[in-house]
Amino acid sequence: MELTAIIKEGEKQFVALCPEIDAVSQGFSVEEALDNLKEAVEVYIEEMGLPEEIKRSDTLIAHFEVFPHGETTRSIRT
Template identity: 55%
Template structure:
């Protein structure tokens, strides 16, 4: 069993989940549904394109100065 990363953001009423290691994307009306759908999409992808062993991703945040509208 391998561990993959899910990056999730909200678009309107849906949560969009992305797996950066495979590029697979899915969505759902809840975070849990988005992750479940992403897991299914990733499993299907890996059946066709087996992934070599990968290291875990490092996820972090950073700040960018906002430019106020003039």
């Protein structure tokens, strides 16, 4: 089964999130954070089962842009 990992660099460690089941883990390297996340996901699925929404749909990752301080373009405001 293929799931998603979102990994961000924190102050002291890398933080890894699996958005499909809201599992989070961390590690001192990207690889360690991902390995720890895999273990957390395996334990979650073993204990709780596979969430129904994962069984029937794919996850879509989209990037979007926001403008700080309300600097939205005028065409969106009107």
